[in-house]
Amino acid sequence: MTRFGYTLMTEQAGPKDLVRHAISAEQAGFDFEVCSDHFSPWLTSQGHAPNAWAVLGAVATMTSRVGLYSYVTCPTMRYHPAVVAQQAATVQILADGRFTLGLGSGENLNEHVVGAGWPAAPRRLDMLAEAIKVIRELLTGDLVDFHGEYFSVDSARIWDVPEEPVGIGVSITGDRTVEKFAVLADHLINTAPDGDVVASWQRARQPMGLPEGRVVGQLPVCWDSDRDAAIERAHDQFRWFAGGWSVNADLPTPAGFAAASQFVRPEDVASSIPCGPDLDAIVEKVGAFRDAGFTDVALVQVGGDSQDRFLAEAAPALLAALRAELGD
Numbered sequence: 231m232t233r234f235g236y237t238l239m240t241e242q243a244g245p246k247d248l249v250r251h252a253i254s255a256e257q258a259g260f261d262f263e264v265c266s267d268h269f270s271p272w273l274t275s276q277g278h279a280p281n282a283w284a285v286l287g288a289v290a291t292m293t294s295r296v297g298l299y300s301y302v303t304c305p306t307m308r309y310h311p312a313v314v315a316q317q318a319a320t321v322q323i324l325a326d327g328r329f330t331l332g333l334g335s336g337e338n339l340n341e342h343v344v345g346a347g348w349p350a351a352p353r354r355l356d357m358l359a360e361a362i363k364v365i366r367e368l369l370t371g372d373l374v375d376f377h378g379e380y381f382s383v384d385s386a387r388i389w390d391v392p393e394e395p396v397g398i399g400v401s402i403t404g405d406r407t408v409e410k411f412a413v414l415a416d417h418l419i420n421t422a423p424d425g426d427v428v429a430s431w432q433r434a435r436q437p438m439g440l441p442e443g444r445v446v447g448q449l450p451v452c453w454d455s456d457r458d459a460a461i462e463r464a465h466d467q468f469r470w471f472a473g474g475w476s477v478n479a480d481l482p483t484p485a486g487f488a489a490a491s492q493f494v495r496p497e498d499v500a501s502s503i504p505c506g507p508d509l510d511a512i513v514e515k516v517g518a519f520r521d522a523g524f525t526d527v528a529l530v531q532v533g534g535d536s537q538d539r540f541l542a543e544a545a546p547a548l549l550a551a552l553r554a555e556l557g558d
Contacts, residue, residue, distance in 0.1 A: 232520055233261035234552050235528035236545075237301070237448060238285065241271035242467065242534035245280040245288070251537045252289040255296070258545040262297030263289065264332065264448065264528045269308060269340040272470035272478075272487045278534065283317045290324035298329045299446065301528065302401050302419060304336030306354070308344055311361035312386050315368035318396045319388050327394030331365070332419055332446070333358065334401035338482045348480065355410055356380070362398060362414045369396055399446055402427060403475065408434055417443040425522035432523075444526050447519040449512075450503050452532040453544045457506030463533045464503050465496040472498060503532065509548050513555050520556045 236255035238248045252263055267282035282300060290298060298321070305314040318331040335354040342348055349357065357380045364381055367374045371391035376383040399417035402408055404427060412434035420427055432442050450468055454460035469491045470478065481487050504511040512529070519527045531540040 231525075232552075232556050233297075233526045234516070234549060235262040235264055235297075235299075235446075235526060236260040236541075237528050237530040238263055238265040238289065239530055239534070240266045240280055240282055240285065241268055241276040241278055242532075243537065244278050244534075245285050247534065247537070248280070248285050249288045249292055251541065252296075253292055254538070254541040255545070256293045258541050259549045260296060260545070262299065262526065262528070263293075264299040264301035264446075265289070267300055267303045267340075268337075269343050271484060272339065273467060273491075274484045274488070275466050276534075283321070286321050286329075287324055290321055290329065294326075296328065298325050299399065299528075300330075300332045301446075301448065302332040302334035302399075304341055304358075305333055305361040305365060306336060306357040306380070307341040307346055308336075311364040311381055312368060312383050314361070315365040316388055318365070319369060319390060319392055322392035322394060322396045323390060327392065330397045330399055330417065332399045332401070333362065334419070335479075337479050339478075339484075339487075342482050348482070351479070355407065358400070359410055359414060362400070362411075365398070366414075397443075399444070402431060405430055413438065413440070415443070416441075418445045419447075420445070420524075421448045423447060423518040423522040423524065428523035445524045446526040446528065447522075447524045448528045448530060449515055449519065450530040450532055451512050451515070452503055452505045452536075453507065453509075453512070453540050453548075454505070454536065455507050455543075457508075460505035460532075461496050461500045463536065464505050465494070465499045468503060468532045469494040469499050471502070507544075509544065509551050512548060513551050516552060517556055 305311045322329040335358045338348045397416040399419045400411045400415035401419045408430045452460040452464040470487045472494045
């Protein structure tokens with residue numbers, strides 16, 4: 231069954247507002263909520279970057295129904311995988327089993343802050359694979375000694391282990407990542423409606439008797455009763471995406487993103503992000519994910535100051551339209 235989610239975008243709202251938005255999103259009827267995990271916003275106009283795990287802990291205690299995801303955490307540099315395992319176990323207990331640990335290979339923007347340099351992409355993927363092995367071992371609650379190529383764990387144990395095991399989703403965007411993470415991940419995460427990746431994921435898992443798991447996507451939207459205002463806001467805060475992942479993963483600062491996106495026009499952003507009051511345009515964009523085999527799609531409402539209006543005025547009708555058109 232297709233599920234529709236809401237994004238707690240830590241880059242565009244402070245911690246108290248994020249918790250309030252999470253409560254409102256559950257009341258509006260969203261099925262799940264995903265939380266970004268950044269040390270810095272992409273652009274200074276976004277203006278925020280609170281700690282995602284503190285936010286997730288608060289949200290877990292203030293909601294009761296929605297599924298929760300980290301979307302996504304890099305467990306290799308800014309966090310040691312042993313710390314991520316402890317964080318995930320704790321949030322799962324607070325959420326009464328509603329949490330899924332979403333992981334990815336990271337962005338220079340967030341990971342360079344610890345002064346360890348920024349590895350090339352193949353090394354980052356190898357580090358992520360090893361980190362997942364560490365996390366899975368620790369989530370058993372057993373005493374773990376681990377000495378790999380990238381990480382060491384010395385006599386570590388997670389003392390508070392949730393009754394409901396923590397599922398792990400991994401950002402998978404092509405054949406190389408499908409091959410590396412088809413067995414290590416429970417769920418697939420991708421922000422593009424790429425049906426080929428989904429099909430490759432399913433083909434890789436079927437011979438091993440593994441369940442397909444959930445396929446979780448994300449779509450930015452900029453709802454507003456005034457389309458021009460929506461386009462202006464989307465261009466101001468979300469034009470960073472235009473460089474693509476191969477560029478964005480390597481940029482170290484908001485200034486770098488500003489420079490890389492300086493020639494992106496408002497109409498370029500509006501051609502990719504549904505802007506304005508037209509809910510059918512959002513439904514159509516979400517439909518591309520459903521058609522590609524995604525089971526879950528999280529919406530990003532662009533603009534921290536627009537969340538309350540979006541959740542109160544647009545979300546109920548939008549969710550009704552999504553379920554009528556795309557629900558199974």
